[in-house]
Amino acid sequence: MNPSPTPEKIMQLGMAFWGSKTLLSAVELEVFTELARQPLNADTLQTRLGLHPRSARDFFDALVALGILERDNGLYKNTPETDLFLDKAKTSYIGGFLEMANARLYRFWGSLTEGLKTGLPQNEAKEGGDFFGTLYADPIKLKSFLQSMTGLSMGASKAIAQQFPWDQHQTFFDIGSAQGGLVVEVAMAHPHIKGGGFDLPVTGPIFEEYIRSFGLNDRLRFLPGDFFNDPLPQAEVLSMGHILHDWNLEEKKLLIAKAYDALPKGGALIIFESLIDDERQTNAFGLLMSLNMLIELPGGFDYTGADCTAWLKEAGFRETRVEHLVGPDSMVIGIK
Amino acid sequence: MNPSPTPEKIMQLGMAFWGSKTLLSAVELEVFTELARQPLNADTLQTRLGLHPRSARDFFDALVALGILERDNGLYKNTPETDLFLDKAKTSYIGGFLEMANARLYRFWGSLTEGLKTGLPQNEAKEGGDFFGTLYADPIKLKSFLQSMTGLSMGASKAIAQQFPWDQHQTFFDIGSAQGGLVVEVAMAHPHIKGGGFDLPVTGPIFEEYIRSFGLNDRLRFLPGDFFNDPLPQAEVLSMGHILHDWNLEEKKLLIAKAYDALPKGGALIIFESLIDDERQTNAFGLLMSLNMLIELPGGFDYTGADCTAWLKEAGFRETRVEHLVGPDSMVIGIK
Numbered sequence: 001m002n003p004s005p006t007p008e009k010i011m012q013l014g015m016a017f018w019g020s021k022t023l024l025s026a027v028e029l030e031v032f033t034e035l036a037r038q039p040l041n042a043d044t045l046q047t048r049l050g051l052h053p054r055s056a057r058d059f060f061d062a063l064v065a066l067g068i069l070e071r072d073n074g075l076y077k078n079t080p081e082t083d084l085f086l087d088k089a090k091t092s093y094i095g096g097f098l099e100m101a102n103a104r105l106y107r108f109w110g111s112l113t114e115g116l117k118t119g120l121p122q123n124e125a126k127e128g129g130d131f132f133g134t135l136y137a138d139p140i141k142l143k144s145f146l147q148s149m150t151g152l153s154m155g156a157s158k159a160i161a162q163q164f165p166w167d168q169h170q171t172f173f174d175i176g177s178a179q180g181g182l183v184v185e186v187a188m189a190h191p192h193i194k195g196g197g198f199d200l201p202v203t204g205p206i207f208e209e210y211i212r213s214f215g216l217n218d219r220l221r222f223l224p225g226d227f228f229n230d231p232l233p234q235a236e237v238l239s240m241g242h243i244l245h246d247w248n249l250e251e252k253k254l255l256i257a258k259a260y261d262a263l264p265k266g267g268a269l270i271i272f273e274s275l276i277d278d279e280r281q282t283n284a285f286g287l288l289m290s291l292n293m294l295i296e297l298p299g300g301f302d303y304t305g306a307d308c309t310a311w312l313k314e315a316g317f318r319e320t321r322v323e324h325l326v327g328p329d330s331m332v333i334g335i336k
Numbered sequence: 337m338n339p340s341p342t343p344e345k346i347m348q349l350g351m352a353f354w355g356s357k358t359l360l361s362a363v364e365l366e367v368f369t370e371l372a373r374q375p376l377n378a379d380t381l382q383t384r385l386g387l388h389p390r391s392a393r394d395f396f397d398a399l400v401a402l403g404i405l406e407r408d409n410g411l412y413k414n415t416p417e418t419d420l421f422l423d424k425a426k427t428s429y430i431g432g433f434l435e436m437a438n439a440r441l442y443r444f445w446g447s448l449t450e451g452l453k454t455g456l457p458q459n460e461a462k463e464g465g466d467f468f469g470t471l472y473a474d475p476i477k478l479k480s481f482l483q484s485m486t487g488l489s490m491g492a493s494k495a496i497a498q499q500f501p502w503d504q505h506q507t508f509f510d511i512g513s514a515q516g517g518l519v520v521e522v523a524m525a526h527p528h529i530k531g532g533g534f535d536l537p538v539t540g541p542i543f544e545e546y547i548r549s550f551g552l553n554d555r556l557r558f559l560p561g562d563f564f565n566d567p568l569p570q571a572e573v574l575s576m577g578h579i580l581h582d583w584n585l586e587e588k589k590l591l592i593a594k595a596y597d598a599l600p601k602g603g604a605l606i607i608f609e610s611l612i613d614d615e616r617q618t619n620a621f622g623l624l625m626s627l628n629m630l631i632e633l634p635g636g637f638d639y640t641g642a643d644c645t646a647w648l649k650e651a652g653f654r655e656t657r658v659e660h661l662v663g664p665d666s667m668v669i670g671i672k
Contacts, residue, residue: 005417005421006662006663007430008662009403009404009417010404010418010421010422010434011434012621013356013404014363014433014434014437015356015621016352016353017352017353017356017437018445018624018627018628019352021353021446023346023349023350025448025452027350050453051452051453052456054455054630055452055637058626058630058637059627061612061616061623062626065619065623066620068349079341080341081345086346097350098346098350101350101353109357110357110442110443112357113364113365115391116387116391116392116395117387117388120388154343155342155343276397280401281397281407282401283401284398284401285348287394291358292354301390301391327347
């Protein structure tokens with residue numbers, strides 16, 4: 001007996017942007033940073049955040065019902081997750097990506113249909129703007145963006161530090177290293193590892209500040225460069241996290257070939273992304289991330305472990321494997 | 337042992353607008369109407385929908401991973417739910433509300449933060465536009481909107497037709513009847529019931545067409561009126577579905593008082609909404625619907641069963657009860 005179909009699941013998904021935008025606004029308004037200081041009642045929280053009384057309580061209670069705030073005896077407080085990850089005063093803050101999603105992506109995704117019809121990006125580029133250009137010109141925005149990338153990849157970075165056989169290698173460079181989130185996790189877990197990050201010169205000071213804050217500047221260094229126009233650093237292990245999906249197929253293969261050239265025999269390339277499952281039917285986040293590449297970039301797309309494995313073999317890597325990391329993230333390892 | 341917190345739930349909720357907008361774009365592009373005719377492979381579906389090849393397959397596979405399409409041997413087809421509810425050729429189509437959400441609400445919710453700070457609507461009203469004015473001036477848009485309301489309330493309407501003791505009553509009018517979704521469900525399930533719908537004159541032809549399509553025009557009729565400025569129809573049972581939440585507290589109480597006046601002793605008022613749970617901590621949809629009233633209207637808000645019960649008692653109703661219907665919807669019944 002199949003129960004008769006109900007529209008509930010469709011309506012929930014169709015209106016899921018309500019809950020999503022409510023969290024994004026809460027991050028923008030720094031609800032979680034405020035409540036990390038102390039639990040507050042609705043009136044005090046409303047005043048502190050500068051909200052109009054009309055809908056403040058509905059807003060706070062919606063956050064409770066969504067499972068990202070708690071309320072005890074009229075006092076609102078963070079959940080363990082929001083206290084750790086959405087309090088700006090903590091280094092574990094990952095809200096930067098959500099701030100960016102709130103300020104940019106939510107709006108640009110409003111033009112998804114046009115993107116699907118034209119195959120063209122729907123972000124600042126559409127009105128002649130240049131997101132990365134603007135970003136690289138403003139050190140404060142850039143730092144915030146790179147921090148958000150650290151947060152976004154933190155789970156994957158910790159898993160890579162645990163799962164990869166680092167004891168078999170001595171040197172490691174992350175290509176497109178941003179703030180240095182991955183190299184710090186690896187260096188902290190494996191005191192013998194030396195290396196650093198390779199990224200555009202403008203990211204150097206932000207990388208170096210982050211590395212110093214962990215006291216790792218004796219083992220990790222910043223190497224400035226453009227991964228299309230400069231040779232990649234030589235190390236036993238190279239990694240590219242959320243890099244390949246930005247580029248078209250030809251560019252992806254070029255970056256893999258450059259990594260192959262830079263590695264010694266027996267060296268390893270680690271590629272990690274929200275890999276789409278090989279059957280392309282379960283990892284919704286990976287597939288939606290690929291649509292996000294449509295919104296953001298002229299040729300980027302996400303891919304499966306099988307796709308990436310084929311590119312690695314084609315580039316000459318003799319051994320490959322795919323391992324799940326956390327949540328939607330997996331890594332592909334190629335051994336030269 | 338508590339497992340250490342992970343950011344996964346936060347990220348999933350924060351980026352949930354991706355999946356939501358993907359479904360909304362699929363409704364806009366009539367993916368489900370196309371596939372209801374016959375299952376299609378990616379290339380044919382892309383051509384039929386007029387999509388650019390770049391991201392079409394990612395789009396279709398994302399819909400599969402989100403559980404709203406199926407794929408067998410490379411052929412995409414609807415799920416039982418999307419076939420029944422998102423095929424425009426079927427009377428069970430409920431996509432009108434999602435079309436409206438895609439064309440309007442998604443964008444207006446982008447200004448949620450401003451709404452929370454100002455307490456002011458964030459829709460057409462903000463630029464001097466008038467959503468309802470425009471709607472009432474365009475018969476095709478109006479019909480589509482009223483259809484969407486029918487779809488949105490269909491589950492609740494069927495539940496009310498089953499749960500309420502209709503055998504104890506003979507006459508029934510729905511106040512703010514829109515297309516007539518509720519009165520049709522009640523009249524079909526209970527052949528002794530007579531009555532109809534009360535709504536603004538402009539909705540009359542759309543109501544009457546819907547009633548005739550079920551052959552119910554001998555028992556159901558349309559009574560034109562403005563529920564603030566005209567007396568309500570006299571009947572043993574009156575209902576207001578997704579009506580009270582549009583208005584401020586004073587207006588809500590006025591409408592309840594007018595219903596009380598129009599009912600005979602022993603008569604019943606049925607109020608149904610996505611009622612917020614009394615503890616205000618589980619029905620996220622009801623709380624978010626209340627934020628949607630902030631986006632859409634100057635004074636509307638959603639409320640709990642306890643709130644509504646108190647208003648009914650205050651208006652003189654001698655007996656009240658709250659019953660869950662389906663999904664986020666519940667009804668409050670007041671007996672005069």
